[in-house]
Amino acid sequence: MGSLKKVFLSGTCVAVLAASAAAQGKPPIFNESAAHKQERMQWWADARFGMFIHWGLYSLAARHEWVKHNEHMTNEEYQKYFELYNPDYFDPRKWAAEARAAGMRYAVLTTKHHDGFCLFDSKYTDYKATNTPARRDLVREYVDAFRAQGLKIGFYYSLLDWHHPDYTMDDVHPLVQTDTSQANYDRLNKGRDMAKYRQYLRDQITELLTNYGKIDVLWLDWTWNKGDKRGKHAEDWDAVELIKMVRKLQPGIIINNRLGLDDYPDGGDFVTPEQVSTKTLEKYKGKTWETCQTFSGSWGYYRDETSWKTHRQLLDLLITSVANGGNLILNVGPTARGEFDYRATGALDSLSYWMHANSKSIYDCTYAPGSFTQPEGTKLTYNPAAKRLYVHLYQFMAGGTLTLPGYAGKIKYAQLLNDESEILYTTEGSDVVLKMPKARPPYEIPVIELMLK
Numbered sequence: 001m002g003s004l005k006k007v008f009l010s011g012t013c014v015a016v017l018a019a020s021a022a023a024q025g026k027p028p029i030f031n032e033s034a035a036h037k038q039e040r041m042q043w044w045a046d047a048r049f050g051m052f053i054h055w056g057l058y059s060l061a062a063r064h065e066w067v068k069h070n071e072h073m074t075n076e077e078y079q080k081y082f083e084l085y086n087p088d089y090f091d092p093r094k095w096a097a098e099a100r101a102a103g104m105r106y107a108v109l110t111t112k113h114h115d116g117f118c119l120f121d122s123k124y125t126d127y128k129a130t131n132t133p134a135r136r137d138l139v140r141e142y143v144d145a146f147r148a149q150g151l152k153i154g155f156y157y158s159l160l161d162w163h164h165p166d167y168t169m170d171d172v173h174p175l176v177q178t179d180t181s182q183a184n185y186d187r188l189n190k191g192r193d194m195a196k197y198r199q200y201l202r203d204q205i206t207e208l209l210t211n212y213g214k215i216d217v218l219w220l221d222w223t224w225n226k227g228d229k230r231g232k233h234a235e236d237w238d239a240v241e242l243i244k245m246v247r248k249l250q251p252g253i254i255i256n257n258r259l260g261l262d263d264y265p266d267g268g269d270f271v272t273p274e275q276v277s278t279k280t281l282e283k284y285k286g287k288t289w290e291t292c293q294t295f296s297g298s299w300g301y302y303r304d305e306t307s308w309k310t311h312r313q314l315l316d317l318l319i320t321s322v323a324n325g326g327n328l329i330l331n332v333g334p335t336a337r338g339e340f341d342y343r344a345t346g347a348l349d350s351l352s353y354w355m356h357a358n359s360k361s362i363y364d365c366t367y368a369p370g371s372f373t374q375p376e377g378t379k380l381t382y383n384p385a386a387k388r389l390y391v392h393l394y395q396f397m398a399g400g401t402l403t404l405p406g407y408a409g410k411i412k413y414a415q416l417l418n419d420e421s422e423i424l425y426t427t428e429g430s431d432v433v434l435k436m437p438k439a440r441p442p443y444e445i446p447v448i449e450l451m452l453k
């Protein structure tokens with residue numbers, strides 16, 4: 001438990017989760033052709049950029065969405081948040097407007113996190129927003145607002161549940177505390193019945209996938225650890241039957257890879273490297289993937305956290321994701337009052353500013369063909385349909401030149417992306433030499449658009 005916990009407190013569980021969706025022998029669960037899958041995933045691959053939203057009772061504690069685990073709280077101790085949950089500024093239309101302005105094209109909201117609290121009006125529990133002072137189905141309002149802004153709708157749903165009376169102990173359950181003896185597990189598991197919890201999962205996921213119209217993404221979280229008897233395994237969720245049910249209810253849906261079905265070629269649609277550094281993203285090239293990242297360290301609102309990423313770091317995450325053929329889902333943890341705090345709003349505003357001018361290098365783009373070398377100090381993305389290559393300038397040589405090695409004969413026009421102003425160039429041997437503008441355009445990472453022959 002010690003090491004697992006440590007991994008979590010540092011905000012990464014990459015080793016466990018990003019393992020891979022590579023088939024290891026099991027036959028496919030579904031009978032879907034590669035062409036059909038590609039068609040089903042197309043909007044998602046084109047979108048490239050989404051908003052994750054972690055919001056729930058832990059937003060009141062404001063010290064990590066795992067606070068119940070971290071501080072080993074009982075249901076009774078955690079109850080104060082339930083009684084106080086009253087987000088007076090909750091207006092998801094504002095969230096949706098901010099997401100859209102920042103260039104995000106889909107969103108994923110925590111309908112239930114590990115603490116078991118449901119933001120939606122479920123028939124199967126009293127532990128839900130409608131019974132708090134909020135008195136409403138917050139998921140419904142989110143769906144309506146985001147859909148109205150033209151954003152695709154995603155639901156995060158925690159497989160773990162630290163509130164449900166039938167959910168059994170494992171090495172991250174808040175009640176386990178420090179005594180990890182079998183006797184303690186047996187004592188705590190007395191009267192708990194995972195079969196009943198499995199039914200609860202099915203019932204709630206059915207509600208989510210039938211009561212809110214078309215759902216575009218389902219983000220189930222999480223399954224660990226093969227061979228570790230104190231983790232939770234695919235069998236604990238009856239994962240194969242669960243994923244079949246999901247696809248039956250919503251045939252077009254896109255599902256992440258955290259059900260523990262890595263042995264199947266189709267046990268999930270995309271892999272989910274969490275909080276990884278941009279240096280490691282190259283290894284996902286060729287897979288279908290989405291990296292999930294926070295503005296700071298925690299997913300839920302964390303008042304005292306100071307490790308906020310800079311605008312440049314956020315841009316680098318977005319550009320590097322696309323440059324390696326993946327998506328970025330960037331998380332906001334709204335406050336208990338239902339607002340994005342000033343740091344999140346500031347970060348989103350800066351992204352809006354950049355995306356307004358440069359989003360063509362993101363949407364519909366992927367990694368550059370192997371025949372294009374990445375010039376020093378740049379990162380490349382490529383739009384195959386438009387045949388345009390985007391050179392992201394991490395350094396800017398105002399009034400100088402930029403050499404594109406081996407590009408001679410491959411391009412027909414060059415311009416700055418933000419204002420479509422022409423960039424003149426010469427050909428020297430096999431290279432193209434761009435004449436850079438005298439002044440740096442007002443963007444942290446300016447972009448040059450090359451039209452290819």
Ligand code: GLC
Nearest residue numbers: 013065066221222274292299
């Ligand atoms: C992890 C954490 C969780 C967070 C999620 C987002 O699995 O348990 O708190 O919601 O990742 O990727």
